Amino acid sequence: MSRPFNPAAERNKAPILAVIERYLLRARAVLEIGAGSGQHALFLAAQLPHLRWQPSEQPSQLADLRENLRGAALANLCPAIELDVLAPHWPLDGLDAVYAANVVQCMTSPALAALFRGVGAQLAADGVFLLYGPFNRDGRFTSEGNQQLDAWARSLDADFGLRDRALLEQLAARHGLYLCDDHAMPANNQLLVWRRVPT
């Protein structure tokens, strides 16, 4: 069986590491949502050996992810678990870090709301949510490539597509999270860093 492989994940994994490692210095474990092919999980777990990397996927994608991670000899890479963000109860709580790459444009509106609801509910008080991907600004695409990606995503599901950063901030605020950093990344992507609103 040929394993799913994403060339973009190969290109963006090192730039992502260069940004996220500073936020994970004191973290013990990271939950990755929508881990896809598992390329980020394999790379980031290897590069960040001080923490446990917990990849997850929704049920329909879990077998491929598990197949890709099979045989990885990394003590800190946990077996992939099932997590559909729409599930009322997530399998982990008290998370000190959550990571998700390129999931927003491939989630329905209810799933996107559930992503922020779940992270807001499960993230520890000093936890961090690292969200990578292409996002719109002020209702506009930031590049032609992002516009093409939006069209591709919508061809899969009319409720997919690039989301505006302002929408993400609204969803986050509803669930006790605020945007603390916004890193420009190669190829018109961004790495958004969210934390809990202090109480």
Ligand SMILES: C[S@@+](CC[C@H](N)C(=O)[O-])C[C@H]1O[C@@H](n2cnc3c(N)ncnc32)[C@H](O)[C@@H]1O
């Ligand atoms: C474009 S892929 C990104 C995969 C990988 N993170 C990467 O950067 O290559 C989008 C991912 O979002 C996941 N996803 C979409 N809806 C989801 C949901 N309701 N719960 C969990 N994951 C979801 C898909 O299963 C898919 O793996």
